[in-house]
Amino acid sequence: MVRQVLIWGGLLLLLFLAPLFLHGYSLYILSLGGVYVIATIGLNLLTGYAGQVSIGHAGFLAIGAYAAALLLARAGLPFWLGLPLAGLITGLTGFILLIPALRLSTIYLAVATLGFGAAVYEILPRWSALTGGHQGMRLPGLSLFGLKLDTDMSLYLLSLIVTVIMILMARNIVYSKLGRAFIAIRDHETAAQALGISLPRYKAYAFFISAFYTGIAGGLYAYVVGYISPGGFDLGKSIYLFSMMALGGMASIPGSVVGALFLAFLPFWLSSFRGLQQFIYGAALVSVVVFMPYGIWGFVRRWTMPDKLKRLPRPLRAVMEFVHR
């Protein structure tokens, strides 16, 4: 227990001190990493834990981003009120997908959610009175009690704090009655019903929570980038989120964190390989699947099994045991 607190505390301290040794663009990418961590956790709660496949989550990301932008720019709400509200609004739109989800599963549900994403993507630029059409919207700067949050550092810290809160919340959801009900539904719907789990109710919870998470991520995205346009929320973005979840590890919170950060940083690392980026990116997706079939986190866990750990020197073992827990 003490050891865990030490490792967690150390990691958090390191992240909070990151602005001391990272600057500008790296901090910006790290802030965006937080956005994708939250969205991937949201998708993983729905797909990994509750077994409801979605490849339309860019739609929720868009709704969250536009809700947060409008609440800030038009309604003039402070961001600490606007962001949870944007999440809540997005969460409510999550119920739209409940209608197909009660009847459909697997690839059928996937195509229905794809339709939702396509619909949001198509409606956004047409509803220009609200969204500014194809030109998009520029957001006013954030401020907290008269203090302007306009530097990369302040936006990074905002992203970090929101991400940490959302991770802790997800952990609590997963280890609660709710999380166990999700897993039961994923593993066997009929058996779950026999245990007294109401499918419509818990699927509704799953879609609400997942959309809420993705909405918060969308709002944070709008704050961090400072500008949103419909172009950023196409099918490609939905698939991007899905890849983050699958590569990190299904039904795993640390997996979502690792997967999201991996794919968020990959283009950044590859930027020096001009002309080769797309090839290496594709090859990276393929190699992770071939060499780590259960995702990056699954791989890490497998290589930190207790019997393999005994051979390691003590300090390294402590870290590995922490990872494996």
Place this chain on the structure above:
Amino acid sequence: MLAQLVVSGLAAGSLYALMALGLVLIYKTTDIVNFGYGDMTMFSTFIAYALLTWYGLPFWTSFLGAIIAGFLLGILVDRGILRPARNAPVVSLLIATLGIGMMLEAIAGWIFGYDVKAFPYALKGPPIILGNVILRRHDLLVFAVAAAIALLLFAMFKFTDIGIAMRATAQNKRAARLMGISTERISALSWALGVGIGAVAGVLIAPIAFLGLTRMIPVMIKAFAAAVLGGFTSMPGAIVGGLLLGVTENLVSGYMPPPLAPLKTTFIFLVLILVLAIRPQGLLGEPPGRRV
């Protein structure tokens, strides 16, 4: 007006049906949803383009070249990448096909360049007028090729040993292996056939939609919708779904009031979801087995 919309819808629908057939074929025997299908189709079509314009071969030879390229590509994907990863969960394999697609896009970009290219029609000449319906010669070719492939597949699954072995593999892999069927070979064959059919569709789509690195992806998305509409486990379903989607799409864009016209995709998916709400397994799909 109505007849014209239906007929051109059927022509577009035949192309969706072809790609949907390829997707269903691969899915049925290997359980893999191929998200790289659009890129594989694009790549084989570029082979036809290269044979046609770089080497000056006649159209039909190039067409054949694209089909062979599709076959080989399918085998390469199955043997080279998916077999080593066969223990991975289905969701991970989906990501692998996505990665393969991105690699193919990159390779095609290096070899063929990044600009969109015009692709010639196989049949030139004035359109054919039947009553009040105008048909391009290309549409006739599309109908003929789609019908031929559907019939060939039907005959193969009905009468040949390989076709029956494929059906057995789709039904129950372990039992098929116990009957002496090499399911590995069947999976390679399904990939070859699936990607090969994609090449056929690609060569027929390219004159209409032009040929570019990502031009086939929207068609793939529609093929997914078509396959789901017909039932993702049914080959006749893929054809019915493709034709129905093509006609619906054309009727929607023909009769929708102009202010709503930009929301075409939304409307089509709404129709799709309504159909699935009534038949969750698609029009001709088998209901999922109930394991209690």
